[in-house]
Amino acid sequence: MGGCQSSTTPSLYQQIGGQAGLERLVDLFIQQIGRDKAILPYFAKANVSHFRQGFITHLCDTLDGPCEYQGDSMVQIHTGMKITEADFNRVVELLINAMTEAGIAHTTQNQILSKLAPLRSKMIKI
Secondary structure (H helix, E strand, C coil): CHHHCCCCCCCHHHHCCHHHHHHHHHHHHHHHHHCCCCCHHHHCCCCHHHHHHHHHHHHHHHCCCCCCCCCCCHHHHHCCCCECHHHHHHHHHHHHHHHHHCCCCHHHHHHHHHHHHHHHHHHECC
16 A cells, blocks of 8 residues: 555755745845854845845745746856855855754755755855
8 A cells, every 4th residue: 555655755945834934044044144244244235135035036946946036147146256165154054054043954954955055166266
């Protein structure tokens, strides 16, 4: 009988609570950035509401949600910022902190990070 059961794993988008969970995660991430003296300068000229909406849509698309990100590429957005490896790693820590605060399971956090990891080499020192 076990062979008759379907085992559809929910998408990462569903695992974090859909749109509401995604928005909460991004809001917590923005709060983390706002409290970090090393990272905040990278966002000094950013429009927070524009960043928030863009990041929500980008994550929604990346995590197999119902969104399609059509904004600038991550390379276009980060070109000229000259992000150091240490600062990139710090942003990842802030995202992990936000995911933990949002109650996202560590296994799900690791899956999310693995989806975002290919961006790393494209964003450092460009």
